[in-house]
Amino acid sequence: MTDTDHVSTHQSQEDARNEDILIYVNGALKPKAEALVSVYDSGFMLGDGVWEGLRLYDGRWAFTEEHFDRLFEAALAIDLDIGMTREQLFSALEKTRLANDMYTDAHARLMVTRGVKTRPFQHPSLSRQGPTIAIIMEHSKPSIPRPIRLATVPHQRGLPMTQDPKLNSHSKLNCILACIAAEKAGADEALMLDVHGFVNTTNACNFFIVRKGEVWTSTGDYCMNGITRRKVIQVCKQAGIPVFERNYSLVDTYGADEAFLTGTFGAQTPVGSIDGRQIGAGQMGPMTERIRGLYKELIAAETAK
Structure with missing residues (x-):
């Protein structure tokens, strides 16, 4: 098997800096090993949540307004209260970017779930502690060796x-x-x-x-x-x-x-x-x-x- 036997549309260059990234979890910035959510979290248990992927170019997130429009519209559609304004959410994104000293060729995955459940069952009323918000941000330069x-x-x-x-x-x-x-x-x-x-x-x-x-x-x-x-x-x-x-x-x-x-x-x-x-x-x-x-x-x- 060679490196080009299998290719992914999300294949990127290896970057050692990603071992030391800080991940945003509900307001706190945590190292990878400590960036954890509960097994009772709605996202883990049921896939109950929405997310956006954003790309950083020359210090700016591309098409942020459109991405946030889609995220908030999706949250409304599934009756999920994000619990933050657009401005607060963007501040969290920037806080994570600055903490990781990222300027370009970075990718963020912004995730919002219905939060931790009181019991391990489906009904959304069991999610009473508010949403879980996490932002994973990595140094990420596409490296796709062939079509x-x-x-x-x-x-x-x-x-x-x-x-x-x-x-x-x-x-x-x-x-x-x-x-x-x-x-x-x-x-x-x-x-x-x-x-x-x-x-x-x-x-x-x-x-x-x-x-x-x-x-x-x-x-x-x-x-x-x-x-x-x-x-x-x-x-x-x-x-x-x-x-x-x-x-x-x-x-x-x-x-x-x-x-x-x-x-x-x-x-x-x-x-x-x-x-x-x-x-x-x-x-x-x-x-x-x-x-x-x-x-x-x-x-x-x-x-x-």
Whole structure:
């Protein structure tokens, strides 16, 4: 086995500084070994919570307003009181950043659960001590040595009336099972279809294809509406690149000129093959490279504000 036999969309360079990071847990900054939550915590016990991933560029968190909008909207949707204002939560994020002396190439995972339960059962009224808020922040520079290999799996994201895929929920078991199925098929990650059989998303990222100069992604009805996804659509429109949120099938996908993934961590990650079929030249294509450049310009403008 070589280092490139398996690749993850969240693969990063090893950084020894991450052994000494301080983690925010309910107002306190603690070393890794001491950053603990109770086994009675709703997040551990039931996956009852929501989270956001944020990326640090040149001293600024990119698209903080959008990330906080989504976090507070998700908390409202699951009737979870975060117990902090947006300003207080941002102060906690900055407190953690400064304590870890981080300026760029850092990734934060901000997690909010319903908190510690009085008894080990499901009912939310058993969570009486207030939410648990944790922020893990690591030095993190993407290091993905080759384009990602995807495999189509039978697993789907939830329907809006079951577990709405627009929620960044702590409960990710269906995505984990999709990833396991893809790995067993010899791929890196899973390509998931929607309930109608149209191409939807991967287990960890949003998915785009390029066909004859056009950029396509799913309708967004059955996937996490990623902020990077939204920004890619935005930069394409601003640059005059035809971009469509639409239904399309695996037939369309196999015949694509390029394919790429989007997410806060990796921004735009090229896809080399799907179900053993090479996509385009099997490498990052010119449209993906152009969009990556446009996105970097957007980030530069964001962090210059």
